[in-house]
Amino acid sequence: MPEIRLENITKRFGKALAVDNLSMTIKDGEFVSLLGPSGCGKTTTLRMIAGLETPTEGEIYIDDRCVFSSKNAIDISPDKRDVGFLFQNYALWPHMTVYKNISFGLENMKWDKKDIEKRVHELVKMLKIEEFLERYPSELSGGQQQRVAIARTLSTGPKVLFMDEPLSNLDAKLRMEMRTELKRLHLETSATFVYVTHDQLEAMTLSTKICLLKEGLLQQYQPPLDVYRNPSNYFVADFVGAPNINIIEVDGSMVNIDEVKLVNKSINLLFSPLSKVVSVSENQKLLLGIRPEDILIKEDGDFEAEVYSTLPSGMETIVKLKIKDIVLTSVVFGDVDFEIGKIIKISFPKDRYILFDKESEIQLASGKLS
Secondary structure, three states: OOOEEEEEEEEEEOOEEEEEEEEEEEOOOOEEEEEOOOOOOHHHHHHHHHOOOOOOEEEEEEOOEEEEEOOOOEEOOHHHOOEEEEOOOOOOOOOOOHHHHHHHHHHHOOOOHHHHHHHHHHHHHHOOOHHHOOOOHHHOOHHHHHHHHHHHHHHOOOOEEEEEOOOOOOOHHHHHHHHHHHHHHHHHHOOEEEEEEOOHHHHHHHOOEEEEEEOOEEEEEEOHHHHHHOOOEHHHHHHOOOOOOEEEEEEEEEEEOOEEEEEOOOOEEEEEEOOOOOOOOOOEEEEEEEOHHHOEEOOOOOEEEEEEEEEEOOOEEEEEEEEOOEEEEEEEEOOOOOOOOOEEEEEOOOOOEEEEEOOOOEEEEEEEEO
16 A cells, blocks of 8 residues: 655645645555544645645655656646545446446456456445445435445555545434444555544544644644644644533743643642643743543532533533633533532542643643642
């Protein structure tokens, strides 16, 4: 499987900057999700790698072969880049059976009839759609159509499989099932997957790495749990995670070489950095990030809070907690519930609370609270 390398890729549409000087490497066999809000440049990036969109500047390499270079006037056509593209609407031929949809590309490549038959049966068995070979797309469910589209894309043996929000047309239950199938498919094929999504849960559960974009700029490119635990800035912290991270605006001051006093009109805390050395100026404006699962509700907690609302779902309960003027979100696992208006106690026992500079929104450190 090939390595994909983007070097200083920029894409402009008139005066609008869609992708801004993007450099990244997608290694052999990785499952990389291009993640971000609408208009951040993720689909444009995917289309540029595939050859469906021409970059304004930069270079793209697939398997050490330059497929685009603005400097050297190289632009290899999509059909010669050896990639497969799975579209959001699946784009199946409505007048062809499942078998014909999958075999179509192989017939165009002049494969022998027996080899085509063997390849089609390998794919339908792997994707569990053997019984649908003689059906037409209109006779299939959304999930079945998607599996046919995947089989058709894989049939020609592309080195890279590109997917542009392929699950967005499915209902929630089917999306979950197809995530499982896609992850299994990636493992079985050992192919390189590049996947566009705006759904952070999808990116977290499927990817080996997440490339998070904002307004065409790369924010962070790391494995999902690294992005979650150690966000590079406030945008990353707020975008990744459900429920969202709690953010408290505080004034910070150094009280020791390795401790920062955090002052807010509703709560005062002491932050001990663990990930790096931190130095803040007197009363520097900071943002404190606290993940919902890192707020512990316990009888001997350190702070009093009022139960503002609860959202029990069986597996977990999302609890909104009010400390004076601050409302925090906590997650309690299990089928528990709390009385609204009740005063309870909470504590912050973990060591991965995150401190950001308010002006730049860059992460300063992660650490403990007391």
